[in-house]
Amino acid sequence: MTIANANTGKEGFLNLPDNAEERIAGHVRGILEALGEDPGREGLLETPQRAARMFLDVFSGLYEDPARHLEKQFSSDGHSGLVIVRDIPFRSTCEHHLLPVVGKADVAYLPDGGRLTGLSKLARVVEGYARRPQLQERLTDQVAEAIWRVLHPKAVLVVMRAEHMCMTVRGVKAPGAETVTSRAMGQWADDAAARAEVMALMRAG
Ligand SMILES: [Zn+2]
Incomplete structure (x- = not known):
């Protein structure tokens, strides 16, 4: 069965893009750097990865047909x-x-x-x-x-x-x-x- 993704109009179920978690984490690191923060300091060390998992969780509805x-x-x-x-x-x-x-x-x-x-x-x-x-x-x-x-x-x-x-x-x-x-x-x-x-x-x- 194919079905249009209601957010994009595209046919078929969308799959999670390759390396999504790594790519999101890289961008979060970039945001922290752009803000002038130091992504290497202790409190932020795990933040990009954690934020990436959070995004994948709160947007998991993109990869299903509810x-x-x-x-x-x-x-x-x-x-x-x-x-x-x-x-x-x-x-x-x-x-x-x-x-x-x-x-x-x-x-x-x-x-x-x-x-x-x-x-x-x-x-x-x-x-x-x-x-x-x-x-x-x-x-x-x-x-x-x-x-x-x-x-x-x-x-x-x-x-x-x-x-x-x-x-x-x-x-x-x-x-x-x-x-x-x-x-x-x-x-x-x-x-x-x-x-x-x-x-x-x-x-x-
Ligand atoms: Zn708003």
């Missing part, structure tokens, strides 16, 4: 109501500044009579797309579209709330500011009242 988690499906046993998983914690990386984005996702879908996916699979999809250089808007779209494409539900709604460290530690310095994005598909894209009802359930105490 939608595949949804292929594990089971019969709904007559359940035709909506499914909501809320407060799924996620960590991502802002692609403009390479700084962390930390937030929570609420994911809801209305099954089309037949199939459900495991609740933990929805969290895996969020995590897979989050582990890429991201924009919160695109991350929200990618999660909604994967559920739409693979589960064929009647409706999908994804709401993400996150704090962007690039707003907290640089520029405008607005700690605590929360960015909220949402994407509705199917019935909930057209029906504002139904969408509001789902959002109220997402936020109910």
